[in-house]
Amino acid sequence: MSGLALREYQEDSLNGLREGFAAGHGPQVLYLPTGGGKTEVAISMLKAAADKGHRAAMVLDRRVLCDQTSGRLDKYSIDHGVLMAGHWRRHTHKSIQICSAQTLEKMGSFPNLKLLIVDEAHNTRRSIVEFIKNNEAVKVVGLSASPFTKGLGGIYSNVVSRTTTAQLVEMGSLAPLRVFVCKQVDMSDAKKVAGEWSDKEAGERGIKISGDVVSEWIKKTHEVFGGPRKTIVFCAGVAHGQDLSAKFKEAGYNFVSISYKDSEQTKKAIFDEFAKPDSTITGLIATDILTKGFDCPDVMIGVSARPFSKSFSSHVQQLGRPMRPFPGKEFALWLDHSGNYLRFKDDWESLYHEGCHELRDDAEKPKKEPTSEEKEAAKCGNCGELWGPDRDVCQHCGATRPKRNKVIAVPGQLEEIKIGKKPYGGNRIDLWNEVCSIVRQKGNKPGRAYYLYKELVGKEPPRRFEDTPTVDVSREIANLVKSKDIRFAKSRRASR
Known part of the structure; x- marks a missing residue:
């Protein structure tokens, strides 16, 4: 396993899984924050199983993620096959298999499989759930940085959590975020489907502030970095993404909108160009395409323009994208036009400092909206940066926080004490x-x-x-x- 050396917390995570199986647990979730090295931990498990003569597979729900994981195995000189339609590496006799979720659905069974690793386990696919329940002899490990989806507790009997985002930031494995609360999409009286605002509703309302998203980005990127820096923007749908792209282009910046309508080849070409140090693309705009598995560590700015009422999991995944470490990257900016940061701040603070130690069906539910007074109290009135819990002078503009009394600046704790x-x-x-x-x-x-x-x-x-x-x-x-x-x-x- 040339070059693969796990960090102490990753080894500790593996020990936690071993202890869980030894205690009689069935399928388990391994919680690691975004950027915590879930792929390396998975590769270690796959190789360990193969070394014992067992068959092991890792299932992922997108072609590009299968290719990325296969490439990572090549990096460590680990022989494997890829079970995916039309893939050149379809070597079904190999002990280690990287498998697309769609292919596993069609197969229905996987003879002699001993270990199954489910990537992004919070995205529950019915066929994968059925496979897990119908193959009780297979050891199953679900990987997730946000295991909050309703029903996970009925699939997995244990969650292993041996490190936190705060610890990874402290050791330099993740970059901290500086958060600015900006003009937000107005979702008052917006219709919900199963407790969540629809993409159509959020997109139509988001288009109304596209100009503000662009102007705020221009202002902050020049104030903080002295000029444009690589950016990812989370939008609410195809039309919203296209509108934002057009507005950025009008301002003289190349922001490319991608969606499910683009071919895999087109998306790969865009990702490859964006990954270059001297990329012609300043920013990418998308919905969930950038939320799962996207890894570009020199991204310095994240823009949230898709409001969520209850989808804490999506919010966590988005926050993790610009937090990837990169040489010289002391922090990343988060420009919040969605209201998500304040909406989920209490949950985020808990996850950030404590990790995740239980699978709860009520982990994601619609959040009470902070009042306008609470939103104003949470940020610097001069520049919009979020106040830190132990900071009374804004690190961005130097303004002093006014004396607080009855208005509390932390959502979820906004009551008078x-x-x-x-x-x-x-x-x-x-x-x-x-x-x-x-x-x-x-x-x-x-x-x-x-x-x-x-x-x-x-x-x-x-x-x-x-x-x-x-x-x-x-x-x-x-x-x-x-x-x-x-x-x-x-x-x-x-x-x-």
Whole structure:
């Protein structure tokens, strides 16, 4: 396996899968953030199975992804076949097979298969689900950076999560995002299908702000980078993508819109050109084509122009595209015209810091829309960059955040916080940071922070103790904690 060396967290992930199978679990999901190296982990599993004399296959739902994975196996000098219609590498006798979902559907069976790896397991295809349920002797591992689809828990009995996006950013394996909240597509009173806004509805409304998408991109790319940088734009459909492409061209920039209507050869040619360091294409515009398996690490900007009401999985996949690491890439920009970042911010913060440890049917449901006041409070009023939880000076324009009181700047935590009968001037993150800072100063255990916070607010903390920064503690909170400590000490003395 020339050149393939797994990182510590990848090895740990494999150990987690082994432990799960040893404990009697059936099919398992391996959660790794986008950019976490799922393909390398999959290749390691395929090779290990083949070395033991077993047949192993990896199923992917697009031709281009099959070709990409086959190319990666070639990189590591691993012999394999590709089960895909018309493919030159259809060597069915090989122990390792890269298989298109469509081909597996037509086959119906896979004799002597011992290991099946399902790429993008959150995209559940009925035929693949039936294959898994009808072949219980086959060990199945589903790979996903967003395992939130309803019904996954009925297919997979366990999820292994051994690293987080925050950890990958900290070690330099992913680039952090700087988020700007821009003029948004107005989805008020828009029709929904199964709880989600339709592409047609989102596209028609998105076209109304195409000019704003272009002007904001021009402004930010010059302010931050001094000129154009490679960009991907997530649109709501073919017409929306074509409209955006035309508007960018009118402004003098080559943004190419691609869709399911384009042939595989056309899309491949566009991707190959875009991947060049000196590409003639500044930006790509598409819907889900750029959401799954697209890998171009020198992309510096992501533009979200397709609003989602409940599709957190799609939002996570999109965020991951510009976060790929690249030499000299300290961060990537995310220009949010969809409202998705604020809509899903609470879920994203949890996933970012904690990973995914259970498969829940209610993980994706329509989100309550932040009010206009909450949206304004979440961003710098001067330039639109999202405020960080522990930042009061905008890193983009230097503006100072106005004193916050009742409006909380974190969606999902936008309620007024009261401690007893008095309103607290910050948000849940602020309060949790202060409580953790006090506990650190006193040398108490993290559990003390948990119970103290829950006693104050009546809810569990918004994130792990380890993920909180040390901050200045307000006199209000310091005095409150001190009084609780005094009462606690008195009660212990009285009970002796």
